[in-house]
Amino acid sequence: AQRVTQPEKLLSVFKGAPVELKCNYSYSGSPELFWYVQYSRQRLQLLLRHISRESIKGFTADLNKGETSFHLKKPFAQEEDSAMYYCALSGSSNTGKLIFGQGTTLQVKP
Amino acid sequence: DGGITQSPKYLFRKEGQNVTLSCEQNLNHDAMYWYRQDPGQGLRLIYYSQIVNDFQKGDIAEGYSVSREKKESFPLTVTSAQKNPTAFYLCASSINRDYEQYFGPGTRLTVT
Numbered sequence: 686a687q688r689v690t691q692p693e694k695l696l697s698v699f700k701g702a703p704v705e706l707k708c709n710y711s712y713s714g715s716p717e718l719f720w721y722v723q724y725s726r727q728r729l730q731l732l733l734r735h736i737s738r739e740s741i742k743g744f745t746a747d748l749n750k751g752e753t754s755f756h757l758k759k760p761f762a763q764e765e766d767s768a769m770y771y772c773a774l775s776g777s778s779n780t781g782k783l784i785f786g787q788g789t790t791l792q793v794k795p
Numbered sequence: 796d797g798g799i800t801q802s803p804k805y806l807f808r809k810e811g812q813n814v815t816l817s818c819e820q821n822l823n824h825d826a827m828y829w830y831r832q833d834p835g836q837g838l839r840l841i842y843y844s845q846i847v848n849d850f851q852k853g854d855i856a857e858g859y860s861v862s863r864e865k866k867e868s869f870p871l872t873v874t875s876a877q878k879n880p881t882a883f884y885l886c887a888s889s890i891n892r893d894y895e896q897y898f899g900p901g902t903r904l905t906v907t
Contacts, residue, residue, distance in 0.1 A: 689837075694835070728898045728899065728900055729838075729885065730897075730898065731895045734895070771837060771838065780843065780845070780851070780892055781826050781828075781843065781845065781889060781891070781892025781893065781896070782828075782840055782843060782853065783828075783838075783840070783896065785830075785837035785839070786837050787835055787836060787837045
């Protein structure tokens with residue numbers, strides 16, 4: 686079955702500390718993975734997708750097929766990074782369906 | 796910021812009543828989606844539509860119905876058959892199935 690797991694409900698770090706938001710997936714084919722972010726009082730929006738291999742707002746994520754992971758990383762957290770982060774997997778059959786993880790709240794303390 | 800809108804922001808209904816949530820987009824997107832967001836469960840797909848006059852069930856379609864008569868609109872009806880309707884509902888759209896999904900602001904439905 687296709688599944689996305691984010692093991693941490695809450696991750697709290699101090700400003701300037703490194704951040705790693707964990708995401709593991711279960712999928713039999715070639716996965717397409719995304720990170721979405723929801724800042725306070727804002728809409729859910731795409732942060733990055735593994736295909737583009739971009740670094741957005743200092744965040745990067747590498748797809749590790751051996752470990753079936755797509756962890757989100759940032760070397761130095763900023764207070765404005767505080768938000769809810771969702772990892773998502775594009776489902777099979779090219780439908781565009783997204784399977785979301787449970788979400789992780791990142792809290793960056795001053 | 797327009798793009799994709801949902802109304803109303805908050806909706807209250809009595810148990811046993813059907814209720815329709817609105818989702819409109821002016822992005823000329825072909826694909827539209829409805830998700831349900833519950834605490835600790837992330838987002839779950841209810842229904843999706845890749846083109847006008849066509850839609851498919853998602854993972855939790857029971858107790859819900861949709862229509863896609865116009866490209867811009869994808870209303871979701873929460874019927875009395877939905878056992879736990881109280882939730883936050885998110886609508887999304889994308890150019891097509893291969894592109895980024897843009898989300899609306901959501902509607903919080905409370906059924907008592």
